[in-house]
Amino acid sequence: MTRYVMSIDLRRCVGCQTCTAACKGANATPPGIQWRRVLDIESGEFPDVRRTFLPVACMHCANPPCEAVCPTRATTKRADGLVAIDYDLCIGCANCVMACPYDARSIVHESHFAYGDMPMASEAKRFDPDRIGVSMKCTFCVDRIDLAAITGQIPGVDPEVTPACVNSCISGAMQFGDIEDPQSSVSRLLQETQHYRMHEELGTEPGVYYIWDQS
Amino acid sequence: MKNPILRAANLASPKQQRNWDWRAASNFIAGGAGGGLLLLTSLATSLAAGFAPEVTRSAILLGLMLIGGGLTCVWFEIGRPWRALNVYRHFSTSWMTREAVVALVLFSFGALALLTLHPVFVVAAGILGLGFLYSQARILAANKGIPAWRHPRSIALMVATGLAEGGGFLACVVSISSAALAAPALLALIALIAIRVWFWKAYLGGLVADGAPDGALRVLSGLDARFVVLGHVLPALAVAAALAGMPGRAGLAFAAGIMVVASGWFLKYTLVRRAAFTQGLALSRLPVRGRGPAGAATKPGWKVTPGTKTG
Numbered sequence: 001m002t003r004y005v006m007s008i009d010l011r012r013c014v015g016c017q018t019c020t021a022a023c024k025g026a027n028a029t030p031p032g033i034q035w036r037r038v039l040d041i042e043s044g045e046f047p048d049v050r051r052t053f054l055p056v057a058c059m060h061c062a063n064p065p066c067e068a069v070c071p072t073r074a075t076t077k078r079a080d081g082l083v084a085i086d087y088d089l090c091i092g093c094a095n096c097v098m099a100c101p102y103d104a105r106s107i108v109h110e111s112h113f114a115y116g117d118m119p120m121a122s123e124a125k126r127f128d129p130d131r132i133g134v135s136m137k138c139t140f141c142v143d144r145i146d147l148a149a150i151t152g153q154i155p156g157v158d159p160e161v162t163p164a165c166v167n168s169c170i171s172g173a174m175q176f177g178d179i180e181d182p183q184s185s186v187s188r189l190l191q192e193t194q195h196y197r198m199h200e201e202l203g204t205e206p207g208v209y210y211i212w213d214q215s
Numbered sequence: 216m217k218n219p220i221l222r223a224a225n226l227a228s229p230k231q232q233r234n235w236d237w238r239a240a241s242n243f244i245a246g247g248a249g250g251g252l253l254l255l256t257s258l259a260t261s262l263a264a265g266f267a268p269e270v271t272r273s274a275i276l277l278g279l280m281l282i283g284g285g286l287t288c289v290w291f292e293i294g295r296p297w298r299a300l301n302v303y304r305h306f307s308t309s310w311m312t313r314e315a316v317v318a319l320v321l322f323s324f325g326a327l328a329l330l331t332l333h334p335v336f337v338v339a340a341g342i343l344g345l346g347f348l349y350s351q352a353r354i355l356a357a358n359k360g361i362p363a364w365r366h367p368r369s370i371a372l373m374v375a376t377g378l379a380e381g382g383g384f385l386a387c388v389v390s391i392s393s394a395a396l397a398a399p400a401l402l403a404l405i406a407l408i409a410i411r412v413w414f415w416k417a418y419l420g421g422l423v424a425d426g427a428p429d430g431a432l433r434v435l436s437g438l439d440a441r442f443v444v445l446g447h448v449l450p451a452l453a454v455a456a457a458l459a460g461m462p463g464r465a466g467l468a469f470a471a472g473i474m475v476v477a478s479g480w481f482l483k484y485t486l487v488r489r490a491a492f493t494q495g496l497a498l499s500r501l502p503v504r505g506r507g508p509a510g511a512a513t514k515p516g517w518k519v520t521p522g523t524k525t526g
Contacts, residue, residue: 010502039227039496043513050510052501054227065359071311072301091301092294094234095311098358101494107234107294133294196499202359212500213509 003062003081004140004155005179005207006166007186007195008055012173015040015053022168023057026141028126030108035138036165055174057138057165058083058104059198059206066096066105066135075135081207082140090134097135101199102206105137140176156185179207191215228516229428229495231488232361240487241288243351244480247373249281250348251381253325257341259385259400261334268332270392274385275337278344279325281384286318310357314350317343348377355486363431363490368418372411376479379411383450383475390469401454401468408454408475412447415482428492428516435490438482446478492516 015038023029023036039054060083067075067083074089075096097105111132113119119127141163148154148161155161156177166174177184186209194213197206256274260266266274290296302315321343328336352373355364363369382404389396396404419435450471457467495517501510 010498011504037226041227041498041513041515043498043501043515044510050501052498052510052513054496054498056496065357069309069311069354069357071307071309071315072298072305073307074301074305089298089301089305090295091298093289093292093311094239094294095309095354095358097234098232098360098364098491101360102496103230103360103493109294135294194500198497198499199494200499202494204359210498211502213503 001180002079002178003180003207004060004145004176005081005186005209006060006140006163007175007189007209007211009173009175009189009193009211010052010054011211011213012171013038013053013055014171014173016170018168018170019055019165019174022164023138026164027139028123028128029136030131031112031114033106033108033136035104035136054210055165056102056104056198057208058100058140059102059204059208060138060140061207062205063203065099065101065202065204069095069099071095080145082142082145083137084139084142085135085137087130087134087136092133092135094135100137101202101204105135107133107135109133227496229362229430229492231430232491232493235487235491236292237484237488238288238292240484242285243355243373243487244285244483245281245288246285247348247351247377247483248380248384248476248479249278249285250344250346250351251377251379252281252384253278253321253344253381254341254348254378255381255385255403257338257344260337266389267392270389271332271337272329273392274388275325275329275340277384277388278340278381279322279329282318282321282344282347310350310353314347314354317346317350321347344381348374351377360494361491362427362494363422363435363486363492366418366422366425366427368414368421369486372414372418373483375407375411375414376482379407380476380479382407383472383479386468386472387476390465390472396457396464396468398458401458404468404471404475405451405454408447408451411475411479412443415442426517428495429518430516431490431492434485438485438490442478442482445474446482450474450478 017038019036020034020038029035036057041052041054044050060081064077064083067077072089072091074086077083092107094107113123144161145155153161159167162176166176175186175189177186179187190209192215193211194215195209195211197209260271290299302312324336324339324343328340352370356370358364386396386404453467453471457464497514499512503509
């Protein structure tokens with residue numbers, strides 16, 4: 001059984017936001033909406049102060065609270081572990097937005113463009129009216145994952161079928177792959193390191209692992 | 216108006232939710248009271264059988280109007296209102312689906328109860344009113360992203376306030392339609408007020424003990440004294456005065472009912488809008504950088520640290 005997950009090595013992330021830009025380019029999200037974000041967290045008290053970069057997006061949980069609250073089955077968990085939204089079924093009730101403890105979902109009720117109501121040529125070309133008034137979030141670049149089933153390529157290994165954020169990461173902090181495959185880069189990396197998943201106490205079983213030290 | 220600059224450092228902290236505005240809050244405010252009113256009307260007519268037909272009809276009509284009004288408000292809130300029937304066409308097991316299904320059956324039985332006043336239909340509408348109220352409580356509690364909602368004690372609080380508001384509305388309807396409420400009905404209203412304040416205190420205590428975003432605790436703690444006094448102490452005194460035989464019994468019951476309803480609505484508006492802070496993001500460990508050790512956990516916007524019970 002395939003279960004696609006992502007690992008993010010917090011030791012390596014330099015907060016460059018390249019993944020944020022790559023996601024925006026790949027998915028043409030509207031102004032103000034970022035499916036992938038890198039947070040800049042300052043913690044501690046002087047003189048013991050730390051700064052940590054935290055990349056976040058949809059965690060593609062194994063037990064997604066967004067799926068449980070969806071009144072129309074628009075949000076579903078796929079067999080490969082990806083949490084998907086059917087834009088044609090979604091009624092935009094925002095219940096899933098409230099259910100997600102990772103602030104991963106958003107709804108845009110009116111079309112906005114970078115310079116007001118009129119889109120630039122590039123925006124007009126990629127504008128998707130189906131995404132207005134419905135819930136949306138990171139898809140793990142699902143179109144690329146689905147392409148792998150056709151081409152026989154391996155997500156996380158072949159760039160054409162790997163999420164844009166992972167491809168773009170300049171420090172190699174992000175890895176993607178099948179955690180059920182013991183030979184995948186993600187599986188081997190997680191065996192060699194200490195890691196955690198965010199808000200595990202909520203029982204969501206997120207599919208994103210944060211690496212903080214070696215084993 | 217110039218947009219405020221969002222600092223990356225602030226994005227991890229819990230934020231007040233902006234997706235459900237007054238329209239969504241109205242569904243919980245009016246719908247919960249309507250469900251409570253239908254249940255109490257059915258209980259009063261089946262147990263006491265003391266209401267005149269026009270009182271029962273008025274109460275059922277008001278209950279249905281409250282539920283219908285709440286659902287209409289939420290219909291204006293959703294992003295794709297013309298797809299609302301997808302809730303029935305693509306059936307799921309979410310509590311929002313159950314609320315929609317219960318509402319459909321409720322309006323059928325409610326209409327029959329309104330037309331015939333047959334006890335079977337009145338009782339059925341009451342039970343469905345309770346089902347509607349319970350579904351709404353579970354909708355809030357199922358949202359794991361909002362700590363103030365997902366606390367298990369929020370379910371009892373939402374049901375208790377819905378019933379108290381229903382009792383308050385019933386007191387108002389009876390006071391307007393006839394001379395005064397009977398003593399058992401006034402005692403029942405005091406009991407509903409006492410139950411609500413008990414569940415409120417249990418909820419607030421549980422939230423403080425189990426941990427919640429600072430912003431949510433600040434809002435709810437600020438509400439506490441006003442809610443207890445205006446929503447419980449004063450109406451209970453008014454009902455007690457009516458029971459003691461003070462003149463203007465109907466007016467006292469009406470005033471108590473209004474205070475119970477208004478305070479319950481204010482509580483629900485506060486819960487759905489002002490106290491609805493998101494979970495925020497957290498790091499169980501800060502990464503090891505260079506030769507230094509790993510840093511302690513950080514959870515911006517929370518007083519408790521990860522690992523403690525979070526409700």
